[in-house]
Amino acid sequence: MHEAVLLLQKLIQIPSTDDNEEQVALLIRDTLAKYDISSKIIKHAPNRCNLIAEIGNPDSTTVLGLTGHLDVVLPGNLQDWQYPPFAAEIHDGRLYGRGAADMKSGVVAMVYAFIGLAAESANLNGRVRLILTFGEETGGQGAHQLMTLHYADDLSGLIVGEPTNAQIVYAHKGSFNYTVTAKGKQVHSSTPELGINAINGLVDFANVEAHLFDDAPADEALGKLAHAITLFHGGEQINNIPSDAYLRGNIRPIPTFNNQAVTDRLTAAISNINANSKATLTLTIDGSFLPVKTNQEAALVKAAQTAVANILHQSTELTIFAGATDASEFVLAPKKFETILLGPGPFEIAHQVDEYVELAQFEAMIAVYQQIAHQFLQ
Structure with missing residues (x-):
C-alpha cells in the first residue's frame, strides 16, 4: 500500500469539522519533515491554523501554488453511514470517510507530489508552494488570512485540489x-x-x-x-x-x-x-x-491536459464547478494568475454519507500534479 494512503487514513481519522485543523496540519508537517522539508504553521486561533511550505529556486519569479483545505463538514446522522465517517475503512478499492473526497485525498496527493518534487528541486525551473488552509467550508477564513499575509501575491498559477473526479475545471461561480x-x-x-x-x-x-x-x-x-x-x-x-x-x-x-x-x-x-x-x-x-475563470488556452490548463492524458488516459475536455473555493480569496491578490481545479474523488459524493475516493485515482493524482508542475514551470 502506498504510504500516501496511510497518511490519508490518519487524516480522515481526525474529525476536523470546522475545528481541529491544527492536528491535521501538524501531522502533515511531521510527514514533510521526514523528507527534510521545512514548513510553517500559521496560527489563527486555538486548534486552527494554515500550513505553508515551499521548494525550488527562491530567486525564481515563477511560482506554482498547490492548495487544499484541512477542514471537513459535519457527518450528519451517524446511523445513516454504512462505513463510519472517521474510520477511513477501505472496501473494494475505495477509501470511505468524511473528507475522503472533499478534500483530504486532494491534500494528501498534493503533499506527496510536493515531496516528490522536493527530491528533484534542483531541477525545478521555478518554485512550488504548498498552501493548506483551515475553515474553507465555513467562509474561507484560512485563505483570507493567507491572502492578507501576501502568500498569493507572487503566484503564477494555482491548482486547487477539490474533488473534480480528475476532470479539469477552469471556472467556478462565486458565493455571496x-x-x-x-x-x-x-x-x-x-x-x-x-x-x-x-x-x-x-x-x-x-x-x-x-x-x-x-x-x-x-x-x-x-x-x-x-x-x-x-x-x-x-x-x-x-x-x-x-x-x-x-x-x-x-x-x-x-x-x-x-x-x-x-x-x-x-x-x-x-x-x-x-x-x-x-x-x-x-x-x-x-x-x-469572487467567481474564478481562467483562459482555456492558459499554460496551466494545457499542462493539466497533458498530464491527465498521459497518466490517467482519459478525456481532457474542460469543465466548470458549481461551488466556490478558496481560490476566490486568493484571486484578490494584486497579480493575476492562472487557476484550475483538479483533484481525486467525485464532487457528487462530497458532503454526503459514505463519502469515498477511488484509491487508484487518488494515487495517480500524485503523478499528475508532479507532471503539471514540471511542465508549467518550464
Whole structure:
C-alpha cells in the first residue's frame, strides 16, 4: 500500500469539522519533515491554523501554488453511514470517510507530489508552494488570512485540489452570503394596526428577491447567476406582533454579473422597500467570494491536459464547478494568475454519507500534479 494512503487514513481519522485543523496540519508537517522539508504553521486561533511550505529556486519569479483545505463538514446522522465517517475503512478499492473526497485525498496527493518534487528541486525551473488552509467550508477564513499575509501575491498559477473526479475545471461561480434584518414595532397581536410587523418587511423583500436578478446576463461558460433565500426567522411569541426578524440568502455571482453588481442590486432593492414599507430593512454582507475563470488556452490548463492524458488516459475536455473555493480569496491578490481545479474523488459524493475516493485515482493524482508542475514551470 502506498504510504500516501496511510497518511490519508490518519487524516480522515481526525474529525476536523470546522475545528481541529491544527492536528491535521501538524501531522502533515511531521510527514514533510521526514523528507527534510521545512514548513510553517500559521496560527489563527486555538486548534486552527494554515500550513505553508515551499521548494525550488527562491530567486525564481515563477511560482506554482498547490492548495487544499484541512477542514471537513459535519457527518450528519451517524446511523445513516454504512462505513463510519472517521474510520477511513477501505472496501473494494475505495477509501470511505468524511473528507475522503472533499478534500483530504486532494491534500494528501498534493503533499506527496510536493515531496516528490522536493527530491528533484534542483531541477525545478521555478518554485512550488504548498498552501493548506483551515475553515474553507465555513467562509474561507484560512485563505483570507493567507491572502492578507501576501502568500498569493507572487503566484503564477494555482491548482486547487477539490474533488473534480480528475476532470479539469477552469471556472467556478462565486458565493455571496447576506443577511437582511427587519425592524418593526412590537404590539399585542389583537391590535396589529398599532404595531409594525417585521415579518411583513421581509416578505416584501422576498417577493422582490424572487425576480431581482432576472435580467442578469449569463456567462458563456458558467451560465446564469443563481440565488435563493435559504433561512428565514421572525417572531418569538404567538400573541405578539414581532418587532424583529431576519432572513439570509446565498447568491452565486458570475463574471458577467459580479459581486459588486450583486451588492448594488441588493442595496437598491432594500432602499426602495424602505421607502414604501413601514418596517426598516438593513442589509449586511456576510461573505463575498469572487467567481474564478481562467483562459482555456492558459499554460496551466494545457499542462493539466497533458498530464491527465498521459497518466490517467482519459478525456481532457474542460469543465466548470458549481461551488466556490478558496481560490476566490486568493484571486484578490494584486497579480493575476492562472487557476484550475483538479483533484481525486467525485464532487457528487462530497458532503454526503459514505463519502469515498477511488484509491487508484487518488494515487495517480500524485503523478499528475508532479507532471503539471514540471511542465508549467518550464
